[in-house]
Amino acid sequence: MRLPNFIYTLRWQNYLLPGMFFLLLVVFIVYPIFSVFQNSLTVSGEFGLGNYVRIFTQPNFFKILWQSSLVALLVAALSTVLGVIIAVAVLKTSLPFQRIFSFATAVPLIVPGFVASLAYIFLFGRNGLITYHLLDLNLNIYNWPSVVIVQCLDFTAMAFLLIMAVLTTIDSQVEDSARNLGASEWQVFKTVTLPLLKPGIIAALILIFMRSMAAFGTVIFLGGPCSTLASASYTQLIGAYNIEMAATFNAVLLLICLVAFWFFLRAQATSNRIRSSFTGAARKNIDFSWPVKTIIFSVCIIFTLFVFMILVSVFLAAFTRYIGADYTLTFDHMARALKRGSSGILNTLVFASGTALAVSLAGMVLAYIITRIDFKGKGLLDLMATMPFAIPGTFIGIGYILAFNQPPLLLTGTWVIVMVVTIIRQAPLGLRSGAAVLSQQDRSVEDASSSLGAGKITTFFRIILPMARPAMLVTALYAFVSTVQTLGAIIFLINPGTKLLSIDVFEAVYKGEIGTAAALSVIMLLLSAAGMLGIYLIQQRRKTARWIQRVLLQRPM
Amino acid sequence: MDSESIATKADVATGINLIDIEKSFGKTRVLNKLSLDIFQGELCCLLGPSGCGKTTALKIIDGLLELDSGQIFLGQTDITNTPTQKRNLGMVFQNYALFPQLDVYENVAYGLRRRNIPESQLKPRAVKALETVQLSGYERRQVHELSGGQQQRVALARALVIEPRALLLDEPLSSLDARLRTDMRQEIKRIQRELGITTIYVTHDQEEAMSISDRIAVINQGTVEQIGTPKEIYENPSSQFVADFIGRINFIPVECNESTFSLFGRKYDLPNDMCGFKDYDMVCAVRPERIRILKSADNLPKVVVRDSFFIGAAVRYKLTPAGHTNLEIEAETYIPDELLENGQEISIDIDKNDLKLFRA
Numbered sequence: 001m002r003l004p005n006f007i008y009t010l011r012w013q014n015y016l017l018p019g020m021f022f023l024l025l026v027v028f029i030v031y032p033i034f035s036v037f038q039n040s041l042t043v044s045g046e047f048g049l050g051n052y053v054r055i056f057t058q059p060n061f062f063k064i065l066w067q068s069s070l071v072a073l074l075v076a077a078l079s080t081v082l083g084v085i086i087a088v089a090v091l092k093t094s095l096p097f098q099r100i101f102s103f104a105t106a107v108p109l110i111v112p113g114f115v116a117s118l119a120y121i122f123l124f125g126r127n128g129l130i131t132y133h134l135l136d137l138n139l140n141i142y143n144w145p146s147v148v149i150v151q152c153l154d155f156t157a158m159a160f161l162l163i164m165a166v167l168t169t170i171d172s173q174v175e176d177s178a179r180n181l182g183a184s185e186w187q188v189f190k191t192v193t194l195p196l197l198k199p200g201i202i203a204a205l206i207l208i209f210m211r212s213m214a215a216f217g218t219v220i221f222l223g224g225p226c227s228t229l230a231s232a233s234y235t236q237l238i239g240a241y242n243i244e245m246a247a248t249f250n251a252v253l254l255l256i257c258l259v260a261f262w263f264f265l266r267a268q269a270t271s272n273r274i275r276s277s278f279t280g281a282a283r284k285n286i287d288f289s290w291p292v293k294t295i296i297f298s299v300c301i302i303f304t305l306f307v308f309m310i311l312v313s314v315f316l317a318a319f320t321r322y323i324g325a326d327y328t329l330t331f332d333h334m335a336r337a338l339k340r341g342s343s344g345i346l347n348t349l350v351f352a353s354g355t356a357l358a359v360s361l362a363g364m365v366l367a368y369i370i371t372r373i374d375f376k377g378k379g380l381l382d383l384m385a386t387m388p389f390a391i392p393g394t395f396i397g398i399g400y401i402l403a404f405n406q407p408p409l410l411l412t413g414t415w416v417i418v419m420v421v422t423i424i425r426q427a428p429l430g431l432r433s434g435a436a437v438l439s440q441q442d443r444s445v446e447d448a449s450s451s452l453g454a455g456k457i458t459t460f461f462r463i464i465l466p467m468a469r470p471a472m473l474v475t476a477l478y479a480f481v482s483t484v485q486t487l488g489a490i491i492f493l494i495n496p497g498t499k500l501l502s503i504d505v506f507e508a509v510y511k512g513e514i515g516t517a518a519a520l521s522v523i524m525l526l527l528s529a530a531g532m533l534g535i536y537l538i539q540q541r542r543k544t545a546r547w548i549q550r551v552l553l554q555r556p557m
Numbered sequence: 558m559d560s561e562s563i564a565t566k567a568d569v570a571t572g573i574n575l576i577d578i579e580k581s582f583g584k585t586r587v588l589n590k591l592s593l594d595i596f597q598g599e600l601c602c603l604l605g606p607s608g609c610g611k612t613t614a615l616k617i618i619d620g621l622l623e624l625d626s627g628q629i630f631l632g633q634t635d636i637t638n639t640p641t642q643k644r645n646l647g648m649v650f651q652n653y654a655l656f657p658q659l660d661v662y663e664n665v666a667y668g669l670r671r672r673n674i675p676e677s678q679l680k681p682r683a684v685k686a687l688e689t690v691q692l693s694g695y696e697r698r699q700v701h702e703l704s705g706g707q708q709q710r711v712a713l714a715r716a717l718v719i720e721p722r723a724l725l726l727d728e729p730l731s732s733l734d735a736r737l738r739t740d741m742r743q744e745i746k747r748i749q750r751e752l753g754i755t756t757i758y759v760t761h762d763q764e765e766a767m768s769i770s771d772r773i774a775v776i777n778q779g780t781v782e783q784i785g786t787p788k789e790i791y792e793n794p795s796s797q798f799v800a801d802f803i804g805r806i807n808f809i810p811v812e813c814n815e816s817t818f819s820l821f822g823r824k825y826d827l828p829n830d831m832c833g834f835k836d837y838d839m840v841c842a843v844r845p846e847r848i849r850i851l852k853s854a855d856n857l858p859k860v861v862v863r864d865s866f867f868i869g870a871a872v873r874y875k876l877t878p879a880g881h882t883n884l885e886i887e888a889e890t891y892i893p894d895e896l897l898e899n900g901q902e903i904s905i906d907i908d909k910n911d912l913k914l915f916r917a
Binding site: 171178 | 619621643647650651655656671715716719
């Protein structure tokens, strides 16, 4: 019997591994997405667009939609402006304290949004260190401006890195030639530097918009009457038990994020085309006039002070009896946190390490498959693995509840599902950094290995993996840090039995145990900081920044 | 071609005087009391090995770097403390430094816009400048779409359109391939002649410097070693460094007494200004093409052919003089009748006027 021709020409061994990944990604990414949309399109058991209609017609729901968008737009704009100012101050001027400023922009990388929100309450809340004790004010801070402020703090770090990525590639000779042609220092900045920053600014605006849309912790903690699509989906599920509405909020959220992501990819493609040829000429400072310098410097100082106050207040709350009232030094909170939260800490360590290991290893394999094996459907595999980058945490949380609450994949409430979520969330990171390693490796070394008689698998384990080890460690550490800080995606999935650090903080705040929450946060910050420090130690400072920029930008590599 | 409107001859062009320029980067002294007189309307090359300070000197002239001490005059004006924006010098950077976000026309118009030139005058001037560099019709192209040579032309037009008082070129051809380099060299020379603009041209390529310059300033370790026309520099190097840096040359240690010295057993008179150097180690320098090769002549020094290289227009021989087994000299003959065999013994003749003596 003769089978159709293409079966003989297809090289089956090339499809085994891709097929496995394909299956995994379909089950753990595509299927949950499908489930969310399916639920959002269900009205009392029947197919219908009713839920979507409600979002656009019911005033309180429609308010959530435009509030989310407005907050995200505002945060994106403000953070990007801040990022540009700080990056210019650090890289293009000779202002003092540059190292401190750039350190301040790195702090939010280890402070998750909900911990920053907590600290913000310590500082500006009803019993706040600054508002009540220093200024004798009694402010209600639970509103959208607070959300915007804290998110700006968080995302300015990201904007800074993205702007820096572009700023360091601007050839200073181009600025010099503008000076030579008669441009004043301000004109050099306005007509040359700033236009050349455009790709970085666009990338920052879009990415921060996406992240802010998806942000969960800050809104839940600080939003008060202001809710966003992400926070509303939580209250719909937990408070109103309306899973269909929760799904619909997340579906709308995802659609907005996907549109933004599409714009982002398009902008990336064009900016890659017109990148200037950089010869590595020494960077030259722009000598702004003193009013401009003063403004730049003040912005940097205010941002830096704010960041350090946030950090200090968390520690203060953790190690004094009651922040705002009794500043006696105490280790009670820490003792309680260590005792009650011990299983949470241990679980977090196990989950984060497991995720880190899986992400770096699987990312490497997936990157190898995509860049080195010849098979049809490559683009689709790449797309699926990149998708989680654009999927909000709450979306994936709801998606997993819906997708895996019945046999044969009854995973809800088990630790497996938490693990899978954290791994899937980091899949784009694993893939991109794996691809980066492979693109830097000399292909001829692999060819040499093959020509000496090694098979593909031997080559992978003997040649590629050993060479990729430092890069994989960095990936693992970054995945570790991100996982330690995750809240939005797993809050839906955790059942009372499974304890995790971020969930413990969340619950402690809700029980009003401020001291314990702060102590748990301190532990979390230390874990994140240790991971980040590891990254910095493995690579030099500059390289770390570049690496994170690439991960943030999802550069096609 | 009428280029008068881009930069009117002579009355715009001015000479440039550098007086005792000093510049250090950290502890490294890059320019060491560098003084240089550049005449109005000439093309002067700053030639030297990499790291000699020639680009630093150019950037100081342009005002992109501050000097530690010294003075710069542009014509009669002291511009030492004038910011680069006000110097009105046209600069062409090594990698062109075009504005990647602007098209060709806007690149050229940039300097005019900074000078608030009204649109009615701006356009004809930009168009004219592009015409001068033969890029008419490229106005709306993006710079990244252009070839290296075309980008070079845009950079030139952009520098010329502001009617600068002098043109500064920093290794302008170093990123072009060899063939294009020769073409662009002639092109730059043509434009420079037409406009009569004072031009300082930094290069490390001696052939480029020789072919393009009115005068060459050889820079070594942050100071001017020699300045003169290409012919003067080649035929009459003032130091062993200049002799070595420009073209190929043989250095042969010689011993002298009061008024004569001997080279391969042949006696020569010491030049007048060298008398009295007998206690110093002396080096005799001779260009390979100045060594005449003779089949045999009894009264001339004998040499053995060690190796020969056919290089097209000439043959280059490695020769070892009789009795100097570890010395090797190079000779070049043009239009050779027949190639000499390795190991063959021949005679050489060097004219007194072709020898230069230096203190070692």
